[in-house]
Amino acid sequence: MVDTTPFDSLDTPTGSGIDPQALFAQAQERAEQAREARERLAEVVGAAQSDDGLLTAKANGSGLQELVIDPKAMRKPSVDLAEEIVALSRAAREDWEQKRRELMDDLDIDAPQVDMAAAMGQLRELSQAFSRGSAEVQDVVERFQRQSQQR
Template sequence: MADFSLGNGFEQFQRDMEQNMGDFTKMKERIDAAVGKGEAADGRIQAEFTAKGGLTRLDIDPRAMRLPSFELTEQIKAAVNAASADFQTKVREASESMFTMSDDPQKAMDPSAALASLDKIANGFAGQMKDLARELGLQQQRAKEAMDNYRGPGHPGNYS
């Protein structure tokens, strides 16, 4: 019987992918659970922002309704923007487990580097799949040859 192995390279790649997928799942769960909160008008206007719903809560104390309409509008925008900023901070914190983030522009995550990293993973996966297909083809050919040798030349089931 032929030995079938994809080698240590594929096994390491598989372990790395499983680790990365687990990290991505944890990061997604943290982002889904994140709630950004903001307030304005001395706490009389409160807002919440989430990944799934965007602005999910806006509470306006009746005392805030006494503000002139222009000021009320500005305070509502301030609360919503604060909630959005808080949410973005929480997303950035959740992402730090996957990507190194920094406030220093010299050390900040470069989006093109992140894309290059994902491209490297995709290319590695494609290469491993090509290797797998090639190995499966070889194994299929070996199995056919073994069956032909087992049946012997001229056997009714031997079509070669």
């Protein structure tokens, strides 16, 4: 039978003002929000069409995904057609960017406003609490080893 009394003196770090359970729950919630945002963002497509309807472009976060050229558009001078394709690609990408911003607003996802000084203070407190806990565990292990060797 193993003597566990040395472990009875271990305390959970308290007084740090940090609730690990709450931090974990908050992290899980933010991860779920990020997953949902990624899924919905993958469905967003920006589109643009030329004034004459002969060219259509679709884009997403990776860039141009589709370009449809009506055969009638091939009658245009190649320089004009190339310029129109570049402008249309840009317009489709801008449309995607606008839809992305709207989606982020709908999901109420914003760059979090973080008080970095407070966050760093909490991180230091957590680190100190962890260090104290680690030192206590190390002390208990060493006491246990000494007790085991004496027997």
